[in-house]
Amino acid sequence: MNDEAQTATWKKLLMMAWPLIVANSFWTLQMTIDRVFLGAYSTAALGAAMGVMGVFWTPMALLQQTSGYVATFVAQYSGAQKPAMIGASVWQAFYVSVVGGLLFYLLTLVSFEGFSAIGHAPDVVELEVEYFDAIAHSALPTALVAAISGYYTGLGQTRLVMFINAVGLLVNALFDYLLIFGNLGFPAWGIAGAGYATALAAWGSALFGFGLLLWFRSPGKREHALAKGWRWNGELMGRFMKFGVPSGLQWALEGLAFTVFLIILGRFPNGTVALAASSIAVTIMMLSILPTIGLAQAVMVSVGQHLGEGRPQLAEKVTWSGARVAFVYMLILGSSFLIVPEFYLSWFENKSDQELWQQVSQVVPLLLAFVAVFTLFDSFNFNFSFALKGAGDTRFVSAVALILPWPLMVLPTFLMKDWDNAISWAWGAATVYAFVQAAVFWARFRGGKWKSMTVMGEGEAAGSPQKTTG
Numbered sequence: 001m002n003d004e005a006q007t008a009t010w011k012k013l014l015m016m017a018w019p020l021i022v023a024n025s026f027w028t029l030q031m032t033i034d035r036v037f038l039g040a041y042s043t044a045a046l047g048a049a050m051g052v053m054g055v056f057w058t059p060m061a062l063l064q065q066t067s068g069y070v071a072t073f074v075a076q077y078s079g080a081q082k083p084a085m086i087g088a089s090v091w092q093a094f095y096v097s098v099v100g101g102l103l104f105y106l107l108t109l110v111s112f113e114g115f116s117a118i119g120h121a122p123d124v125v126e127l128e129v130e131y132f133d134a135i136a137h138s139a140l141p142t143a144l145v146a147a148i149s150g151y152y153t154g155l156g157q158t159r160l161v162m163f164i165n166a167v168g169l170l171v172n173a174l175f176d177y178l179l180i181f182g183n184l185g186f187p188a189w190g191i192a193g194a195g196y197a198t199a200l201a202a203w204g205s206a207l208f209g210f211g212l213l214l215w216f217r218s219p220g221k222r223e224h225a226l227a228k229g230w231r232w233n234g235e236l237m238g239r240f241m242k243f244g245v246p247s248g249l250q251w252a253l254e255g256l257a258f259t260v261f262l263i264i265l266g267r268f269p270n271g272t273v274a275l276a277a278s279s280i281a282v283t284i285m286m287l288s289i290l291p292t293i294g295l296a297q298a299v300m301v302s303v304g305q306h307l308g309e310g311r312p313q314l315a316e317k318v319t320w321s322g323a324r325v326a327f328v329y330m331l332i333l334g335s336s337f338l339i340v341p342e343f344y345l346s347w348f349e350n351k352s353d354q355e356l357w358q359q360v361s362q363v364v365p366l367l368l369a370f371v372a373v374f375t376l377f378d379s380f381n382f383n384f385s386f387a388l389k390g391a392g393d394t395r396f397v398s399a400v401a402l403i404l405p406w407p408l409m410v411l412p413t414f415l416m417k418d419w420d421n422a423i424s425w426a427w428g429a430a431t432v433y434a435f436v437q438a439a440v441f442w443a444r445f446r447g448g449k450w451k452s453m454t455v456m457g458e459g460e461a462a463g464s465p466q467k468t469t470g
Contacts, residue, residue, distance in 0.1 A: 009321045013298055017322075019162035020153065020294030026165040028290040030172045030201060032347075034194045035283045037176045039348040043276055043356050045191045046348070048127035050279030051120065051266060054259030055128075056135055059107065061251030063100040063139060067093045068146035069244035072390055074154025075301045076456050079308025085236075085456075086151070087229030092240045093147035095232070101140020108133045118263050120271075127191050134195025141202035148209035153301055160212055167208045172201035235457070243455045246394035250385065250401040257405035264413045265426060273359045274423045280348050280360070281367035281427075285375060288333050292326045292379045296386035303390030304455075312451035319387040319445065326379035334372035341365035363423060370427040377434035384441035391450035400440055408433035 031053075039046045070093035077085045107114075115128040145164060152160045175197035182188025189196065213226060262282075266275040299322040306315035337344065345364050349357065385397050412429040416422050444450075 009318055010325065013295075013302060013318055013321055014325070016156050016158055016301065017295045017298035019158035019160075020297045021291040022294070023149075023158070023162040023165040024290035024294040025287075026162070026169040028287045030169045030198075032283055032287055033169075033173050033176055034198065035279070036347055037180050038191060038194055041180055041190060043360070044124065044272070045127055047266075047272060047276040047279050048120075048124050049131055049191060049194065050282060051118075051124070051262060051275060052115075052128045052131045052135070054255065054262045055114070056132060057255040058252050058259055059104065060139055060142065061255045062245075062248040063097070063104065063143045064146045064248070065251045066100070066241075066244040066248035067097045067143045068150045068153075069093075069247040069389070069394075070147055070240070071150035071154040071297070071301060072243070072247075072304045072392070073240065073455055074151055075304030075390065076308035076454060078155055079305035080310075080456060082308075082456070083223040084225045084229075086154075087225035087227070088231075088233050088236055089229075089240065090147060090151045090224075090226060091229045091231075092233060092237045093150060093244075094144065095237070096240070096244070097143035097147050098140065101143050104136055104139035108136050111136075118266070120266055124266075124272075130190070130192040131195045134189075134192040135198050137196065137199035138202040141199070141206040144206045145202060145209055148206070148213065151213075153297060154304070156301060156305075158298070160216070164205050164209045164212070168201040168205035171204035172197050175200050239455060239457065243392050243394050246398035247389050249398040250389075250394070253398065253401035254405060257401075257410055260410050261405075261413055261426070261430065264410070264417060265423065268417055268422055270359070270423075272356065273363060276356070277360045277363035277367055277423070278427075280345070280364050281371055283348075284337070284344050284368065285371045288330070288337075288371075289375050289378055289382070292330060292375075292382050293386075295322050295326050295329075296382035298322065299383055300386040300390035303387050307391055307451075307454060308456070315387070315390070315451070316448075319383065322387075323380060323383045326383050327376070330376050330379040334375055337368040337372040341368045344368065366424060367427055370424075370431050374427075374431045374434045377431070377438040380438040381434065381441055384438075384445045387445060388441065388450050392453040392455040393444070393450045396444060397441075400437060404437050404440070405433055408436055 034049065035046060038049050070089050073089040074086050077083065077089065111129050111132045112125075115125045115132070118125070118128075120128065145168070149161045149164060152158065176194060177183055178186040179189050179193030179197050180191075181193075187193075262275065262278060265271065265278050268274045299319055302318040303315040306312065306318070341364065345361055349361075385400075388394075388397055409430045409432075413426040416425040416429075419425055
């Protein structure tokens with residue numbers, strides 16, 4: 001690719017990606033604000049919230065990412081000039097969101113038993129149950145937001161996704177302030193208030209998103225048949241579940257493995273310190289990597305559109321462009337974790353328990369060094385795995401998430417829990433896992449099997465016939 005063509009590819013990719021980067025940053029800031037407020041409220045609540053998010057994220061990721069996979073359907077149908085199938089695809093995602101969101105409430109019936117079985121201290125379990133039962137109300141609207149955002153992302157209209165997430169950020173910050181501490185006459189619900197604030201933020205984004213669908217006039221919107229595509233489509237739903245569920249499973253399985261990783265950290269001899277320090281490190285890590293997810297989402301959409309057009313060579317070029325941009329970004333930001341760790345640590349300082357905070361503040365800079373390396377590899381993971389998902393290679397991606405983390409990260413952490421400096425060894429194992437995963441996804445992408453894949457039905461793809469495979 002000559003310099004002019006490379007520049008044009010980067011420009012197009014970044015134009016699509018920057019609103020997604022901002023949108024993901026909003027979502028990360030939303031979680032960071034939760035952690036900052038909770039850190040000011042109680043260091044124990046901060047650690048408990050991190051443990052809950054690991055448990056909550058596993059089923060939530062399955063639902064959210066399955067619903068959001070509609071972006072690939074929209075992208076491929078858009079590229080193949082099949083606009084009438086776009087509306088029907090979005091409606092199938094809505095059905096998945098509603099059913100999954102309602103089923104999520106069943107988990108609150110066993111939340112006490114579940115968190116008690118983890119083995120944390122009784123006061124921590126009480127906080128964990130409060131937070132989980134509150135944040136469970138966010139599942140249904142979060143899935144709906146994923147489906148709506150998937151529609152606009154698949155079309156490349158990513159600025160609207162940014163606005164949807166901005167609404168959630170503002171609502172969440174407001175109700176964190178009101179419901180955690182009981183400001184302005186609102187009840188002081190502490191950690192539960194943070195969970196309810198997240199739920200209200202998700203509903204705010206969902207309602208705003210539906211408002212856009214109803215009133216925003218975008219090019220080609222009428223041809224997408226959103227008003228007519230509400231009927232259940234068994235064949236389309238079958239394909240949506242075939243490709244969408246493995247996509248969601250990738251996130252769920254990785255989330256499950258990381259949850260178990262955090263649970264083991266919480267059961268270290270110095271578990272309270274390990275969990276609180278890891279909570280801070282993970283929050284900073286998520287703040288840093290979610291912009292690369294926005295770039296990877298743009299890569300996924302571009303891959304889907306180009307495969308829908310029957311031009312896999314362009315899909316390959318845009319993926320490599322995304323990988324280069326993500327690497328440079330993460331290299332620069334990761335360096336700051338090594339140079340000024342105190343800057344990030346200062347966000348979470350709590351003076352109410354100086355003894356605990358003193359121990360946590362000594363561990364966090366070390367963990368940020370691991371985070372700097374972990375996120376560098378993770379930028380490749382996101383880029384290549386999303387490119388594969390943009391083609392429909394979701395079964396391979398989910399298989400990697402099922403197989404790799406347990407022998408590389410979880411089991412070593414369990415075996416090393418009584419070692420000296422066990423938390424360092426544990427995060428070292430997590431970093432090795434990120435490296436191996438990046439190598440596997442790179443090898444799969446280089447193999448090129450994804451170029452002959454599509455999520456569309458037989459005969460729907462543009463150009464030469466393609467196989468529907470996963």
